[in-house]
Amino acid sequence: SALFNFQSLLSVLLLLICTCTYLRSLFPSIVDRNKTGMLGLFWKFARVAFLHFVVVVSSSLSLLVKSAFFVSPISNQATRVSDTPMYEQHTDLPSSFSSS
Numbered sequence: 001s002a003l004f005n006f007q008s009l010l011s012v013l014l015l016l017i018c019t020c021t022y023l024r025s026l027f028p029s030i031v032d033r034n035k036t037g038m039l040g041l042f043w044k045f046a047r048v049a050f051l052h053f054v055v056v057v058s059s060s061l062s063l064l065v066k067s068a069f070f071v072s073p074i075s076n077q078a079t080r081v082s083d084t085p086m087y088e089q090h091t092d093l094p095s096s097f098s099s100s
Contacts, residue, residue, distance in 0.1 A: 007063070014060050020045035 024031040024046040035043050049056050 007066070010059070011063055011067075014056065014063060017045045017049045017056055018060065021049040 020031070020042045023042065031043050031046060034040055
């Protein structure tokens with residue numbers, strides 16, 4: 001579903017960039033050794049964060065503010081407490097448990 005929603009796609013890319021940068025700070029020799037191929041994507045994402053850190057940080061902070069303070073209508077509908085019943089009445093209880 002992250003492919004169809006721009007905000008979700010942006011958050012996945014930002015998390016990937018930040019994760020690759022963190023992994024490069026922990027294991028620089030492993031990440032720098034693989035600059036080509038499929039593992040080279042980790043180096044490229046870490047390099048993007050290193051060269052354009054102002055854009056990455058500002059995008060991450062704006063995404064944080066948007067997701068923290070501006071709730072989308074879909075998630076607001078799903079978490080409404082007033083729509084969920086406190087308990088359901090069970091009709092399959094034996095007659096000794098009924099209050100009539």
